[in-house]
Amino acid sequence: MRRYMAAVVVLLSACAAHAESPSGTERTTLIASVIDQLQASYIDVEQANKLAPILRHADFSQAVDDEAFAGAVTALMQGVTKDQHLRLLYRAKQFQSRGSGVPASTEIVEWQAGWKRDNYGIERVERLPGNIGYFKINYFWDAAGAAPSIAAAMTLLAYTDALIIDLRDNGGGDADEVPLIASYLFDERTHLSDFYRREGNITEQQWTYPAVAGIRYGKAKDVYVLTSKETFSAGEGLAYALKNLKRATIVGETTRGGAHPSRMRRLNDHYEMMVPASTVRDHVTGKDWEGVGVLPDVSVPAEEALTMAQVMILKKRLVDKPNAENRDEIRKRLAALGPGR
Structure with missing residues (x-):
């Protein structure tokens, strides 16, 4: 893995x-x-x-x-x-x-007991005002173990009108969780990236799953991914793939820039070494984010990213559906998010 x-x-x-x-x-x-x-x-x-x-x-x-x-x-x-x-x-x-x-x-x-206590890094899953889904996950670890929790979260959010995935505190973890989450955001199998491993001179393709547990969110509705300068590694991998596939709008700060999947090697009874043994190549760009990070589509301080994403969603809804019955509620929500919104 x-x-x-x-x-x-x-x-x-x-x-x-x-x-x-x-x-x-x-x-x-x-x-x-x-x-x-x-x-x-x-x-x-x-x-x-x-x-x-x-x-x-x-x-x-x-x-x-x-x-x-x-x-x-x-x-x-x-x-x-x-x-x-x-x-x-x-x-x-x-x-x-x-x-x-x-x-x-x-x-x-x-x-595994620690990951379960942390609900595999899932901090918040909720429906924000305006029927906006919000999914905050702080690390990726043990994709197989996390799968039921991911399925439950995405099923809860399936009928929202737009989705915000908050990776601002995501420090990475298991690369296999990237296609797990991404699979809910597409309607068909989609090539995400290629992993090249030096040992054995092996290249492995990373694709979304042909089927998912729970309810698929699908490709039609807008997705926004929040990032910060602390977003790292596999968290960056998800943001990078969704950005380049034009499946999500990235809002926040440029990420840390770590694109080398690593393995732990024990050297003796007390020391171990994290060895980056692979590199990731995005399927669309053929590049990775090592040393440069993932650049946001909309650059704002991390602490403002959630508000900005909500504002973008609600304003787009007013443009796309000018005669919507709930337009007054949308305007009230925009006003509540801050002056000038």
Whole structure:
């Protein structure tokens, strides 16, 4: 499963705490492991080769403990590559799957319980005045587990006249949730993007689903996606695909710019590395948003994006349906959203 890994890295390192400084030998071994992972899997081979000697000769003596050391290595790697997904992470609590490189089943159960408590990142689903649907989701994680909640949310919103998807606080997560959500917004199978994975030299296409649970929203009604400078990774992926397919209007701020799906690699009992091993190419543009972010169609401060989207929807309704019976209600709602609306 492709992972962007940005939103819930806190779940993987929640037990992080300061510890005694590791020895020089331990750090040398860790750096060698980091370099091995870069050269084996990192999507940008040129940058991986560039980083290797820099890491070997870097002075990390000012890092007073393990957590600081991980932060210093991360800062160096990101400083060279500008890749916000590339990270070394430290966890004080020993991993349950010692040295295996993959999470233990008990760890996965713990994570799944946390995702369920958070309702898989879904914060709000409601019908705003004017029959406008509002769907706020703060991370994407475990698409299979999230599917029933997504279906319930989209079914609740199915009969609204327009839809706002709020990704302003979305830090990414599971790339497989992008086609899951997008599938509700189209009437037919639609090619979203292509994933190129360096390992194995493999390209995988990402399409919407031929069928969805619950009620499909369809392609006829307007969709607006809210973004901020904090929107990242898979959250950006959804906004980017919908924008380029002209299925949604993006309202808000330019996003952070992280387009490299990543995998977690455990280096020892306390350290793991986030390795961007893939890149995404939009089906329409052939490009990605790495380092540049997703540019909004309507640029406004993030805190004003929800109001702006509602105003755009309501004003469009007055133009499209000048004789609508509820036009007075629409005007009242516009006035309530702020002076001059």
